[in-house]
Amino acid sequence: MKKNLIVVLGGGESGVGAALLSKKMGFKPFVSDSGVILNKYKKILVENGISFEEKGHTENIIIQKSIKVIKSPGISREDPLIKKINYLGIPIVSELEFGKNYRNTSYIISITGSNGKTTTSHIVYKILKKEGIHVGIAGNIGRSFSREVLNKKKDVYVLEVSSFQLDDCFKFRSNIAVLLNITRDHLNRYNNSFEKYIFSKFRIATHQNKEDIFIYNHDDPIIRKEFKKYPIVSNCIPFSIKEKLHVGAYIKWNHIFFRNKNQEEIGILNVEKIPLKGDHNLSNVMAAVLVSSTLNVQKKSIISTILELTPIEHRMEKVLNINGVQFINDSKATNVNSVFYALKSMNAPTIWIAGGQDKGNDYEELLPLVKEKVKAIIFLGKENKKFVNFFQDVIDIMVETESLRQAVRIAYLLSIHGDNILLSPACSSFNLFKDYKERGHKFKQEVRKLFYEKNRYFFE
Template identity: 75%
Template sequence: MKKKLIVILGGGESGVGAALLAKKNGLKIFLSDSGILLKKYKRILIQNEIPFEEKGHTESIIIQKAIKIIKSPGISSKNSFIKRINFFGIPIQSELEFGKSYLNHSYVISITGSNGKTTTSSIIYQILKREGIDVGIAGNIGRSFSKEIIKKKNVYVLEVSSFQLDDCYSFRSDIAVLLNITKDHLNRYDDIESYMYSKFKIATLQKKEDIFIYNHDDPLIRKGLKKYPIFSNCIPFSIKKELDIGAYIKNNKIFIRNQKNQEICFFNVKDIPLIGDHNLYNIMASLMISEILNIKKESIIPMILKLKPIEHRMEKILKINGVQFINDSKATNVNAVFYALKSINGPVIWIAGGKDKGNDYIELIPLVKEKVKAIICLGMNNEKIINFFKNIIDIILETKSIQKAVYMAYILSFHGDNILLSPACSSFDLFKDYKERGNKFKKEVRKLFSEKI
């Protein structure tokens, strides 16, 4: 039997986008999902006459007829069906790489890191859009790259996850940014080295004419720079030391020193509306991209100084009787929680928990001792968090209800306290995703507010 099908595994945003691009280019395609497709995606597939199946994979079609598999980043390479596909030698490609193969002359800016990807991607997208550049944004931010390619933009800003990079073998960015590497997703990777290898693909797949922007303060990135072959032009940024080239802080101001040894001053750190060191890193990376693309300083500064937190990332919701509620549902790893706690002044009641990703909470101990007065565990299995902090924090409660978590936190609070939802875990035990978790948290806080006024 002659193989002729392109099979797309996974019918979410990424898979449906790949299906639309494949259809537009006259490829014979079949989409298969082990779960139930969302109505909006099913409607798109039917409207575009794209054959699909749900609630399981028909192996006889996929194994016998597929010349290539385009795999959703959410499907692990450890999945038993993926192992069978590998056994039969059918090539697997990421949606990112599939999309890029249909891109001719567009400029690609890719941003990865354990934390800060969405914020940095959003900032640079806004800067370029304001400058009048024909720019699209896609990737892990929730828009399929393949679908955006159909719109034929001049520049693409991509938020790229390690899962997307796993199945990339030639995906190349004109500018690549690596913000940080922390112990994240260790439930999916065998060890930190495997995770580092995935993240560094964003740089190792570049050519000598490309640019790689990286966080000089991150020890794992410095380790990776020595370990992996990188041919692109490497430019660092740091909030800890003045650099010979790149972005740094001096006298409380952000500077960039370019290859001509010119020092450009942007603004005072205190004027930036987004709090925390993590946001300084995100802004510095965005400034460096803007400088490389010759965006005028006068265009960049007003936009940066008007920035607001993205939804679900250190998002201040309401203050009830002097108690500030903060939604940081996007903090799905320990490092994100570290920066959240570090940026808060005053006592914290910390709502944490969810599906653990191999977390090590050691780096949080000093901040938890200093700032946290109580922990409320919100998850199906809270044993790890409870055991880790039980000798540090006197009050640790647990619940499977976000409504109860909000009420418990409020009952424990006093004027001047902060109630912080910053889970350090993924949401998949109780919620569809971090957005649903954050939205339900906000809904319960607003309900509480209406009862208290």
């Protein structure tokens, strides 16, 4: 048993994907989760004859019998069990590296950043697919890389990669790596050290070789400052929405331009025609343009895909307008910088629904926008003391709630015709919901219930 047992810590998407792949590779997987494994994942494990346990770890199996441990990115490296495994010298492998070893001849495009990862990954994937490239998409986007590679081999994989995933990567190499931005996020995971979080993000570039490509946001002051500290040997290509660059992508005459390695300047499209609005989305689009142009994708494939873009679910998603009050679902905004762009885009008085599990946030950058645009704040959950204390001298109306049903109804009671009600939490959802998707779906559900109540006579 010792010779081929692989322990997978965590029974979520990445863990189940790793377990399925390890079985395919001839190992005997054992899934161990400290919490409850969702029924949909239990069903997969049972159907594939994979042993598992939940609500606790059997340490003697993990420590005495496993040849390798694949760790869920949700488990901190500071966890006592992980420290013990490291101390005993049992190899810990990330799910990403495990998947890459199985598909080591495929071309890998990895995209990270505090914000915009999902949007940019989707844009790149759609452009490459339109070009006719045999492409897959996976990672933090919802489907584990290990599970994706079990399907028919793709020539190219687009991976959304989080800092937690990068923490566990020591050999994972991307042919193209994209770093969109770095803002204060998840600092509770990094002992309140911004430097450790920055180091984690730059792993996406420091693992590359000389023939690889590193695409980065020239406008981000943190990236520019920290760039010089790291041993990056890949070909570095910047993008900017603020200044004209000698290489990379930039804005000129209100058009996106790309300068290739031959110093030829190629115009892509008019910024005004891009369906996704806001500077943050423009940066995401430009990063995708750079990836595609670097791969010599035809200009027509890039342009037609961008013109067809629609907002992703839970990101500035307009839900319903109820009697002149617009409800907006921005549940994916789990950090301060995401909320900054959300509030910046508000063109009407806004009732802001926020709160959840604080991740070491600094709300200072939101202060001017909150003063200018927010008329009331509705807090979700029970851990909002820091939030309340920070804004109590700025906002007169602040209400704490314990459910989205309460939050939606109180927000509507405080609104008048022409207002926006914005769910943009700035925090993770774990004290009330399993993830931002469940929070966003619940918000939309409550808004629809409210719409029915206010317009019941139309349905009777």
